[in-house]
Amino acid sequence: MRKTFSYKLYRSKRNKRLHRQIGGGGAIHNHCIALHRRYYRLYKKSLSLYALQAHLAKSKKLPKYAWWKQLGAQAIQNIAARIDQGYQAFFANVKARKAGKISRRVGPPSFRKVRNAKSFTLSQTGWKLLDGNRLKIGSTIYKYAKSREIDGTIKTVTIKRDPLGDLYVYFSCILDDQPPIDRVMTGKSAGFDFGLTTYLTGSDRNEYHAPQPLKHHLKALAKANRQLASKKRGSHNLKQALRNLARVHKRVANQRQAFHWELAYTLCAQYDCIALETLHLSGMKALWGRKVSDLGFATFVGRLHYVASKTGTVVQHIGTWFPSTKLCSACGCIHQAITLRDRVWTCPDCGITHQRDHNAAVNIFREGASSHGGHLVSQASACMDG
Ligand SMILES: [Zn+2]
Structure with missing residues (x-):
């Protein structure tokens, strides 16, 4: 069984590196999408994952892509793999729609704004779990709020950024065979x-x-949206207003989840x-x-x-x-x-x-x-x- 454990990272000046890595991942994502499109324009067929990953491994050595190193080879291959999954889902959807099986439309993966990038994922290398609540990514040690022990074997480590700019770490683990559940039957x-x-x-x-958390926050949401509307593009106040809005949404989601x-x-x-x-x-x-x-x-x-x-x-x-x-x-x-x-x-x-x-x-x-x-x-x- 697979299970994911998530923890919030402590705020620290060091987190700047993680933000940079997330943004770098977004830029590489766009790079891959551009490659896919150019390949299709030239050869009228889809770029295979194997070819894309080989191309990325080669580009990485060029001086102009030296900054890719901060992300690590695995995170880069993971980006390529996820885009490939996106394309496979898109092709499967086109096929199914032609056959008349479904009507829901799935689009191909597309360009994203780098500042909206959300995460990057590492598999076996590039990270190390240290004692206590410390996690080493690259050469930097980060701390996370360890609310419970991690169970099983860690398969991937994902760093995610939420709209508030908070960082979380997700450990996706494979659990060993669980003992059968010994339920005390209630007879109901x-x-x-x-x-x-x-x-x-x-x-x-x-x-x-x-x-109904959303209903109870409608006024707060309206207010946050109004304040957002009056801010100038690119200003610090706009950023602040966006964060305020994200905060209300997060509160709504938290209450619903609880x-x-x-x-x-x-x-x-x-x-x-x-x-x-x-x-x-x-x-x-x-x-x-x-x-x-x-x-x-x-x-x-x-x-x-x-x-x-x-x-x-x-x-x-x-x-x-x-x-x-x-x-x-x-x-x-x-x-x-x-x-x-x-x-x-x-x-x-x-x-x-x-x-x-x-x-x-x-x-x-x-x-x-x-x-x-x-x-x-x-x-x-x-x-x-x-
Ligand atoms: Zn009756």
Whole structure:
């Protein structure tokens, strides 16, 4: 299993070198893109990774590219490899679109502004982990906030810069075989319905509400944007205003992230098996816009899976086309007339009044249980409390 450990680097004057290396990586990225384009113009075919890497290794020796040395050979090869991945994804996308398999368009890798460059990656060489919280990159020693031990074998080391200008180090590690999880079963399982008013409604009537960090920071964001608009291009004040804006965005992201992890751990501690709908996110975004992004459903599901893999909880997904909302959980009839506005509805066939989200959660739970094999729920018992 692969796992990434991230730490924030201490601020220091020395970090200037890392910033320079990140910027240098950005310039080499642009150099590679230019090579790709020129090669295509001349030969009408794509430049192979092998040829690009060989070319870079040769150029590195030229005096005008002497400054590439500060980045190290591996970081340079990594840039070439990532651009190649970008092109492969682009070609695969063109093929798939021609075959009519997908409509989403992926563009080829393109030029970037050097000052927006974000990271560089080293693999086996160019770095050394020292005792305590020290990391040597090139000939410079940096310190990082060591919040926990690094586990497994380190495969790559990435230095990343966020929009605030803070630096982070990411160790991508391969973990040794983990012992099987010894879960203390709670004997509880549930289905959950995602919603905008109630984040999660459980088939057991548990409800979880989400904070909406973006909504609560809209005023602060508007203010930061207004201040940004009045600053002169290239001025120090503009830089400061950009940082202020990035700071608000970061706070929003941090709050959302904290809520996600907390909820994922709460759910996994409580339930042995969790059934969820497969979300149709682009459709939801079209309907409700910003709020859907603010709640970050998809990111939450990813985090839930991660925590579940650690705690031994089973997470199931019910197919996108399962009519969880329109199905009456008491008699099994499907009612097409139910709209998004109907929070509460009465089944015309059996006369039972349903709370919309709870009814959906019960259906999701039952569908999950039937496809999972275990936990069969009879229609009557699930409806007694519903
Ligand atoms: Zn009914």
